[in-house]
Amino acid sequence: MKMINRIKALLFISILIFFTQEIRSESSFLMDEGLELTLSASEPEILSLSNIDVDHLGRVWACEVVNYGPNQGKRKEGDKILIMEDQDGDGKMDKVKTFYQGNDVDAAMGLCVLSDRVIVSVTPNIWVFYDDDGDDVADRKELLFSGDGRPVYDHSYHSLVYGPDGKVYWNFGNTGKNLKTNDGQILEDIHGRVVEDKGKPFWGGMVFRCDLDGKNLEILGHNFRNNYEVTVDSFGSLWQSDNDDDGNRATRINFIMEGGNFGYLDELTGAGWRKKRPGMHENVSLAHWHLNDPGVVPNVIQTGAGAPTGITVYEGRLLPKKYWDQLIHCESGVNVVRAYPVRDHGAGYQADSIEMMKSIKDRSFRPVDVAVAPDGSIFISDWYDPIIGGLAQRDISRGRLYRIAPKGSRYGQPKLGYGSAEECVNALKNPNYCVRYKAWNALHKMGSKAEKELMKMFLSKNSRHRARALWLMGKIEGRSAHFVDMASKDQDPNIRILALRLARQTGTPLIKIIEKMTSDTSAKVRRECAISLTHLRGDKKASLWASLAINHDAGDRWSLEALGIAAANDWDSCLSSWLKLAGDDWNTDKGKDIIWRSRAKESSLLIAKILKDPKVLEKDRPRYFRALDFQDAAQREEALIKILE
Numbered sequence: 001m002k003m004i005n006r007i008k009a010l011l012f013i014s015i016l017i018f019f020t021q022e023i024r025s026e027s028s029f030l031m032d033e034g035l036e037l038t039l040s041a042s043e044p045e046i047l048s049l050s051n052i053d054v055d056h057l058g059r060v061w062a063c064e065v066v067n068y069g070p071n072q073g074k075r076k077e078g079d080k081i082l083i084m085e086d087q088d089g090d091g092k093m094d095k096v097k098t099f100y101q102g103n104d105v106d107a108a109m110g111l112c113v114l115s116d117r118v119i120v121s122v123t124p125n126i127w128v129f130y131d132d133d134g135d136d137v138a139d140r141k142e143l144l145f146s147g148d149g150r151p152v153y154d155h156s157y158h159s160l161v162y163g164p165d166g167k168v169y170w171n172f173g174n175t176g177k178n179l180k181t182n183d184g185q186i187l188e189d190i191h192g193r194v195v196e197d198k199g200k201p202f203w204g205g206m207v208f209r210c211d212l213d214g215k216n217l218e219i220l221g222h223n224f225r226n227n228y229e230v231t232v233d234s235f236g237s238l239w240q241s242d243n244d245d246d247g248n249r250a251t252r253i254n255f256i257m258e259g260g261n262f263g264y265l266d267e268l269t270g271a272g273w274r275k276k277r278p279g280m281h282e283n284v285s286l287a288h289w290h291l292n293d294p295g296v297v298p299n300v301i302q303t304g305a306g307a308p309t310g311i312t313v314y315e316g317r318l319l320p321k322k323y324w325d326q327l328i329h330c331e332s333g334v335n336v337v338r339a340y341p342v343r344d345h346g347a348g349y350q351a352d353s354i355e356m357m358k359s360i361k362d363r364s365f366r367p368v369d370v371a372v373a374p375d376g377s378i379f380i381s382d383w384y385d386p387i388i389g390g391l392a393q394r395d396i397s398r399g400r401l402y403r404i405a406p407k408g409s410r411y412g413q414p415k416l417g418y419g420s421a422e423e424c425v426n427a428l429k430n431p432n433y434c435v436r437y438k439a440w441n442a443l444h445k446m447g448s449k450a451e452k453e454l455m456k457m458f459l460s461k462n463s464r465h466r467a468r469a470l471w472l473m474g475k476i477e478g479r480s481a482h483f484v485d486m487a488s489k490d491q492d493p494n495i496r497i498l499a500l501r502l503a504r505q506t507g508t509p510l511i512k513i514i515e516k517m518t519s520d521t522s523a524k525v526r527r528e529c530a531i532s533l534t535h536l537r538g539d540k541k542a543s544l545w546a547s548l549a550i551n552h553d554a555g556d557r558w559s560l561e562a563l564g565i566a567a568a569n570d571w572d573s574c575l576s577s578w579l580k581l582a583g584d585d586w587n588t589d590k591g592k593d594i595i596w597r598s599r600a601k602e603s604s605l606l607i608a609k610i611l612k613d614p615k616v617l618e619k620d621r622p623r624y625f626r627a628l629d630f631q632d633a634a635q636r637e638e639a640l641i642k643i644l645e
Contacts, residue, residue: 026038026039028359028360028361028362029358029360029365030357030359030360031356031404032354032356032357034319034320034406035319035320035356035405035406035407036404036405036409037357037403038090038091038092038403038405039400039401039402040060040084040092040379040402041060041084041092041096041400042398042399042400043398043399045093045096046062046064046082046084046096046399046400046401047065047396047398047399048068048383048385048393048395048396049062049063049064049065049368049369049381049382049383049399049401050062050107050108050109050111050368050369050383051063051108051109051110051111051121051158051310051368051381052111052369052370052371052379052381053111053112053159053371053433053434054113054371054372054373054374054379054432054434055115055434056115056374056416056432056434056435056437056438057374057413058373058374058375058411058413059083059084059085060083060093060371060401061081061082061083061084061111061113062081062082062111062381063079063080063081063082063105063108063109063110063111063120064079064081064082064399065079065106065107065108065383066079067079067103067106067152068106068152068393069152070391070392070393071393071396072106072107077101077102078101078102078103078105079101079102079105079106079107079108080098080099080100080101081098081099081100081101081105081108081111081118081129082097082098082099083096083097083098083099083136084096084401085097086411089412090411091377091403091405091410091411093401097136098137099129099136099137099138100118100120100129100137100138104122104125104127104141105120107122107151107152107153108120108121108122109121109123109156109157109158109159109228110122110157110158110160110170110229111159111369112160112168113434114162114434114437114438115434115437115438116130117129117130118130118131119168121157121159121170122151122157123149123150123151123152123153123156123157123172123175123176124146124147124148124149124150124151124156124157125146126143126145126146126157126160126170127141127142128142128143128144129141130142143182144213144214145157145179145214146179146180147176147177147178147180148180149172149175149176150175150176152391153175153391154173154228154389155172155173155174155205155225155226156172156173156175156176157170157176158170158171158173158227158228158229158230159229159310159369161230161231161232161433162434162436162437162440163209163232163236164232164233164234164236164436164440164471165236165471165475165501165502165505166212166440166441166444166471167210167212167505168210168211168212169207169209169220169230169231169238170207170208170230171205171207171208171229171230171240172205172227173204173205173224173227173228174204174205174224176197176206177196177197178194178196178197179195179217187217189208189217190216190218191218191219193219195208195217195219199265199270201222202222202223203222203264203265203267203270204222204223204224204225204264204265205222205223205224205225205226205227205242205264206219206220206221206222206224207220207221207222207224207230207238207240207256208220220238220256220259221238221256221257221258221259221260221261222260222261222262223262223263223264223265223267223296224240224242224254224262224264225242225244225245225264226242226243227240227241227242227254228240228241228243228308228309228310228311229241229309229310229369230256231311231312231313231327232313233313233325234315234465234467234468235467235494235497235498235501236467236471236501237255237256238255238256239253239254239255239256239300239311239313239327240254240256241253241254241303241308241311241329242254242262242308243306243307243308244288245272245273245288246390247305248284248288249284249285249304249305250285250286250288250289250304251302251303251304251305251306251307251308251331251333252289252299252301252302252303253299253300253302253303253329253351254297254299254300255300255348255349257297257531257558257562258531258565259531259534259565259568260297260561260565261295261297262289262296262297263290263293263296264289264290265290266290266293267290267293267295267296267630268629268630273288273289277293277626277629278622278625278626278629279293279622279623279625279626280292285302286302293626293630294564294596294597294626294627294630295561295564295597295630296561297558297561298558298561300340300342300349300350300351301340301350301351301352303331303338303353304334305333306333307332307333308329308331308333309330309332309367309368309369310329310330310367310368310369310370310371310381311327311328311330311370312327312328312329312370312371312372313325313326313327314327314328314339314431315464316372316376317376317431318375318377318405318406318409319376319377319378319404319405319406320406322339322341323339323354325464326339326340326341326342327339327340327342327351328340328356328370328378329370330368330369331367332366332367332368332383332389333389335359335362335363335365335367336355336356336357336358336359336367337355337356337357337358337404338353338355338356339353339354339356340352340353344524345558346523346553346555346556346557346558346559347523347526347527347556347559347562348524348527348556348558348559349558356404357380357402363386364384364385364386364398365384365400366382366385367381367382367383368381368382368383369381372431373403373411374414374416374430374431374432374435375405375409375411375412375413375414376405376431377405377409378403378404378405379401379402379403380402381399381400381401382399382400382401382402384398384399384400414430416430416435418438418439418442421443421446421452421453421454422453424439424442424443424446424450425450425454425456425457427439428440428443428457428465428472429457436468440468440472443472444472447477448476448479450472450476451479454472454473455473457469458473463492463494463495466492466495467494467498470495470498471502474487474506475506480502480503481508484503484506484508484513485499486499487499487502488516493520493522493525494524496520496528497528499513500525500528500531500532501528504532510533510536511536511540511541511544514532514533514544515544518544518547518548518551519547519551523556523558523559526548526559527558527559527562529548530545530548530559530566531562532566533545533548533566534565534566534568537569537570539573541570541573542570542573542574542576543577545563545566545574545577546577546578547581548563548566549563549578549581549594550578550581550582552590552593552594554588554589555593560593560594560597561597563594563597564597564598567599568599571598571599571600572602574600575594575602575603576600576602578594579602587609587610587613592610595607595610595627596624597627599630599631601632601635603631603635604628604631604632604635604638604639605635605642607624607627607628607631607639608639608640608642608643609642610624611624611625611643612642612643628640
């Protein structure tokens with residue numbers, strides 16, 4: 001009898017081992033054409049992984065999270081920051097070491113690895129760790145940011161990412177709440193705006209830019225729900241995903257138009273999307289983001305149901321061409337990694353969707369983050385759990401790391417140097433953020449001595465390489481105005497956009513640059529001109545705004561919202577200047593766009609005129625009544641009386 005039981009036990013163990021190997025194997029995934037998947041690491045060497053990054057040596061760093069949700073406190077020593085290394089080029093990690101372990105990184109949801117520091121986002125703090133003696137173990141830490149964000153929650157503080165301009169970008173979701181100074185005061189950004197989710201004026205999740213030391217903080221966008229991670233491309237354009245109120249099939253990808261309101265809550269009241277309002281969209285996925293309200297930036301693409309997480313811009317050349325310069329994103333809710341090829345759409349963007357990696361057998365596959373290695377391959381972290389979100393974590397015994405590359409591609413590290421300007425420029429072309437960080441700082445220290453090599457890079461055919469070179473040249477002391485002017489005349493609209501962004505960061509006078517670009521053939525460039533007016537004041541601003549508004553194309557919501565952001569504190573003067581230019585043409589389709597978006601004192605009576613026009617279709621009337629909600633109360637009352645006459 002004992003022998004039979006022993007045989008049964010061995011048989012059960014064999015079946016269990018077979019099943020475990022099967023669900024761990026690469027064959028359980030459907031891969032897009034030309035891509036090969038490698039299981040790089042798994043339990044027991046690693047457990048549940050949240051965010052990852054890849055350093056300049058090709059090592060993969062990860063937040064290993066056990067103390068999350070119902071498991072808080074189960075690992076008494078605290079969660080870990082791991083370093084994983086492939087020592088023989090087969091894409092599989094041969095060595096796993098602990099860089100740091102402690103309760104101060106429990107449930108970390110953000111990781112940024114730079115060559116001289118490691119930044120860990122673990123609400124309510126963002127810590128910077130330093131390895132002073134080079135032994136791959138943290139020696140000290142410094143506090144970068146703190147606040148009242150909800151701890152151990154995935155709607156709070158997320159990863160920082162190093163930008164092509166030498167600054168860092170990051171975000172928090174709608175439980176991030178605020179940021180505070182070391183003495184407990186609420187922080188203000190460089191424009192004097194309080195960093196706080198209270199509707200004065202900011203709601204919900206926010207996106208930030210700051211220096212590496214946390215100074216010169218700017219709020220770049222707000223009113224998101226759970227914008228899990230932001231990424232930045234070489235032109236300085238920002239992209240992120242956002243999760244809906246669960247179950248509404250309304251997750252989305254956003255382009256962050258600086259200064260934009262992205263519509264999770266009602267701008268006026270902070271109410272949720274279910275609150276009835278005039279002009280409310282019948283489609284739940286659109287009503288969810290208040291997209292019929294004036295003042296809300298449109299989405300690039302809505303991606304249906306899910307739990308969107310990590311994102312990056314793939315600017316490498318190892319993967320098939322369809323992925324070059326495109327967004328790559330983890331969708332943990334529906335067990336898939338996607339690419340979103342972006343295309344121009346008026347003054348903004350739309351995107352398509354490609355499934356790169358999809359689990360076909362195992363619903364516990366939960367891709368949480370994606371990172372680009374120096375060789376151009378990408379790594380995916382797998383939280384691995386039968387459920388995702390809602391503070392649930394049922395399986396803390398497993399975790400996975402995958403590598404995606406072309407078939408047969410070994411994991412080799414490119415030969416990179418950082419001594420000479422020529423070596424650094426070559427490194428600056430790399431698709432890995434950490435490599436570019438190391439190259440950027442070396443070139444920036446060289447100053448004008450690096451200009452010759454950077455100019456060679458700028459004169460190349462790769463627009464992303466050109467952009468990286470331009471950012472650095474534009475920050476050489478005394479050379480900003482020269483390179484801004486040069487870039488403003490470039491044939492590539494993305495470089496002309498960068499000219500405006502560079503001018504804003506370097507303090508180069510904007511008025512003369514914008515004057516030359518208000519009639520630019522690219523709607524995207526005109527959009528950026530409008531954004532560049534936002535924090536300017538005076539008659540010249542109103543005149544330039546009017547010129548841009550005259551060139552607005554009817555129905556282009558991206559253009560319209562850029563104009564709205566620009567005029568936010570100067571609506572009366574801006575609209576007045578535009579009305580003088582437009583004359584009787586204010587009542588055209590594009591003119592009515594401007595009036596619908598306007599918050600000027602004159603707007604209410606003009607909206608009343610539109611509503612009294614018998615040519616206005618009945619289906620369009622709620623849209624204009626909703627616009628009245630955003631007007632001054634006294635002017636709105638006067639307009640309503642006019643409508644009733």
